[in-house]
Amino acid sequence: MIKSKGYVAQHSFTALKPMEFEREEPKENEIALEVMYCGVCHSDIHQVKNEWHNTVYPCMPGHEVVGRVTSVGACVTRHGVGDIVGVGCMIDSCRECAPCKEGAENYCEGPNSWLATYNGPMIPAKKATTGTNMYGRDNTFGGYSTTLVVAEDFALKIPEGLKPAQAAPLLCAGVTTYSPMKHWGVGPGKTVAILGFGGLGNIAQKIAKAMGAEVVVFTTHQAKVNEAPVVGAYAVDVEDDDAMARYANTFDFILSTIPKKTDLTPFVPMLKRDGTMTIVGALEPLEPFNNMEVAAHRRSIAGSLIGSIAETEEVLAFCAEHGIAPDIETISIEEINEAYDKVEDGEVRYRYVIDMASLKGAE
Amino acid sequence: MIKSKGYVAQHSFTALKPMEFEREEPKENEIALEVMYCGVCHSDIHQVKNEWHNTVYPCMPGHEVVGRVTSVGACVTRHGVGDIVGVGCMIDSCRECAPCKEGAENYCEGPNSWLATYNGPMIPAKKATTGTNMYGRDNTFGGYSTTLVVAEDFALKIPEGLKPAQAAPLLCAGVTTYSPMKHWGVGPGKTVAILGFGGLGNIAQKIAKAMGAEVVVFTTHQAKVNEAPVVGAYAVDVEDDDAMARYANTFDFILSTIPKKTDLTPFVPMLKRDGTMTIVGALEPLEPFNNMEVAAHRRSIAGSLIGSIAETEEVLAFCAEHGIAPDIETISIEEINEAYDKVEDGEVRYRYVIDMASLKGAE
Numbered sequence: 001m002i003k004s005k006g007y008v009a010q011h012s013f014t015a016l017k018p019m020e021f022e023r024e025e026p027k028e029n030e031i032a033l034e035v036m037y038c039g040v041c042h043s044d045i046h047q048v049k050n051e052w053h054n055t056v057y058p059c060m061p062g063h064e065v066v067g068r069v070t071s072v073g074a075c076v077t078r079h080g081v082g083d084i085v086g087v088g089c090m091i092d093s094c095r096e097c098a099p100c101k102e103g104a105e106n107y108c109e110g111p112n113s114w115l116a117t118y119n120g121p122m123i124p125a126k127k128a129t130t131g132t133n134m135y136g137r138d139n140t141f142g143g144y145s146t147t148l149v150v151a152e153d154f155a156l157k158i159p160e161g162l163k164p165a166q167a168a169p170l171l172c173a174g175v176t177t178y179s180p181m182k183h184w185g186v187g188p189g190k191t192v193a194i195l196g197f198g199g200l201g202n203i204a205q206k207i208a209k210a211m212g213a214e215v216v217v218f219t220t221h222q223a224k225v226n227e228a229p230v231v232g233a234y235a236v237d238v239e240d241d242d243a244m245a246r247y248a249n250t251f252d253f254i255l256s257t258i259p260k261k262t263d264l265t266p267f268v269p270m271l272k273r274d275g276t277m278t279i280v281g282a283l284e285p286l287e288p289f290n291n292m293e294v295a296a297h298r299r300s301i302a303g304s305l306i307g308s309i310a311e312t313e314e315v316l317a318f319c320a321e322h323g324i325a326p327d328i329e330t331i332s333i334e335e336i337n338e339a340y341d342k343v344e345d346g347e348v349r350y351r352y353v354i355d356m357a358s359l360k361g362a363e
Numbered sequence: 364m365i366k367s368k369g370y371v372a373q374h375s376f377t378a379l380k381p382m383e384f385e386r387e388e389p390k391e392n393e394i395a396l397e398v399m400y401c402g403v404c405h406s407d408i409h410q411v412k413n414e415w416h417n418t419v420y421p422c423m424p425g426h427e428v429v430g431r432v433t434s435v436g437a438c439v440t441r442h443g444v445g446d447i448v449g450v451g452c453m454i455d456s457c458r459e460c461a462p463c464k465e466g467a468e469n470y471c472e473g474p475n476s477w478l479a480t481y482n483g484p485m486i487p488a489k490k491a492t493t494g495t496n497m498y499g500r501d502n503t504f505g506g507y508s509t510t511l512v513v514a515e516d517f518a519l520k521i522p523e524g525l526k527p528a529q530a531a532p533l534l535c536a537g538v539t540t541y542s543p544m545k546h547w548g549v550g551p552g553k554t555v556a557i558l559g560f561g562g563l564g565n566i567a568q569k570i571a572k573a574m575g576a577e578v579v580v581f582t583t584h585q586a587k588v589n590e591a592p593v594v595g596a597y598a599v600d601v602e603d604d605d606a607m608a609r610y611a612n613t614f615d616f617i618l619s620t621i622p623k624k625t626d627l628t629p630f631v632p633m634l635k636r637d638g639t640m641t642i643v644g645a646l647e648p649l650e651p652f653n654n655m656e657v658a659a660h661r662r663s664i665a666g667s668l669i670g671s672i673a674e675t676e677e678v679l680a681f682c683a684e685h686g687i688a689p690d691i692e693t694i695s696i697e698e699i700n701e702a703y704d705k706v707e708d709g710e711v712r713y714r715y716v717i718d719m720a721s722l723k724g725a726e
Contacts, residue, residue, distance in 0.1 A: 104636070107659070107660055109636075180661075249472065273467070273470050273472075279654050279657070279658065280658065282654055284653065284654060284655060285653045286651050286652055287651060288648045288649050288650060288651045289648070289649055289652075289664075290647065290648045290649070291642050291645055291646055291647060291649050291666045292415075294642070294664075294665065294666035295643065295666025295668045296470070296668055297470055297668075298470060298543075298546070298665065298666065298668065300639070300663045300664065300665040300666075301652075301657075301663065302657065302661065302664070303658025303659070303662060304661050305658045305659055305661065
């Protein structure tokens, strides 16, 4: 067993606090990591606060993990001790369903879907038809910890051109925005709107521009509009009616990264004919759309869930190649509860990344 | 001027009654028709009852028109006197925007969009920025009449293999379902669900099968489930929970022809990964969707609006070639108000078509 320390929520209404625990040694196809950095995703907050009504406590979040390999199972060939690797939202999948065989593990249709890095598997044993689940556990502990154990093929090498702390948000925020933009053909000659200017919006607009598209970010934060040029973005305040009106029939693709249910109807008329609005931020019932506006130009409203392992590898390589990276603020683990408040208030610029060295000494 | 007779609603709350009126003689690129048959579309009822809040009265519905050419303008080359032709939802469009030039007139982005066969143009003069509109009129009178005048290229020859009365519903119901099924790739090896088993659902399931797909129709009418084999369909009662549960992750494409706002969330999990549900029946604010279900398998919810002139020509040829046609009940114009009640109650099998010879003698 691997002695470990992590930060956990014991209930939906309590602050995260340190907890000592043990992880099993890596199996033959698994590797163990010493976690160096872990990004703070808005979904960590949804999960800790049980806003998706499926949280198992204690809940140890963290699915934007960069760490150093400390040991490897007997059959591991991809990684060696000392390698710097990243782990995103998944640490395993069924490997047998059609999506898994096609390399779309994020759409795993196995009996328990993919194994989430924390609060996994997606279908808890008590809901599984057999009463147990294929992964043998109802809850996994994520990257807000000193260690992580993961199937070797769910860990990706961090390219040399990326700083480990900045690579962390690519494992979720990066691939969650890269995957749909690739799928819906973002590229040269395309116009793209990014809704929401948090951790996902920040990296999404960089990726979209690096893909060759014209990009406009929409935000409710006037301060972020003013600061946008600092991070290479052009942003519009959604309360600026004149600006909003200018964008009718403008975008081939709109990516909504807004992390909660929001009335997106003002953005539908901004889609060109045959344009698609894909919603990755809000995994919950949406505000209603008016099909008169959707049908009038054969528009689509779609959803997309994180990205595959291959796409995670791609987005890491893509960002290294294009010299782009998330804008982050590094924090210590003791600052995590305050950081959650700031994420909810839109005060972070643009992603908090926990320096996990701070956890070793934390009480 | 062409002396004409038609059936009109004077208000949203009154029955349709006969009215005498005159149409202008066809301009150089237009043709005049003697209307033989006109289908009764659920949108006629929406429009007469002002359920889309844009009806100009008196309102003379009818956009599934088959007639005989009685005169042609000086420059007309496509049609001759005596030809049997069909006219759908549009009688003209701007002809200058990108969609018009690409042959997608149904997505016309001109200043008044396409000219609707009745209650057109879509943007009335009083709402147009100039106070007038390009078509010079706020209201057009449709096919519940003895005559129609239309731009020659918005009238399509009825193929010899189709009976004129049965061809009528193809001009709206047919092309409205054919267009999205073609666009989203319905064909051999695909599984398709048709939601709603009225005039659109009836022809949609025939077209989908003729395209080579496996097709299931969903209806709220148990009687229609029982009668489905009579029209070559396989139908499921949406209140049959066991049947509904069988179709999880089954369909590549779902076409909702349900003519009003309906909770479609039970059908989202029936879509395969990357499947699309396209809504053509309800042109209004929809019930909310749960993005957890949409995103989980990268599904899409889309809209589609009637079809282009080229697609209308295609669906006529397609049905003639495959020996399929809508199942209709022919009525006289005096039965129209009673027919509206039956359409709303789902009692029609499956489309009413008015034999317009009945109008000549109507009081």
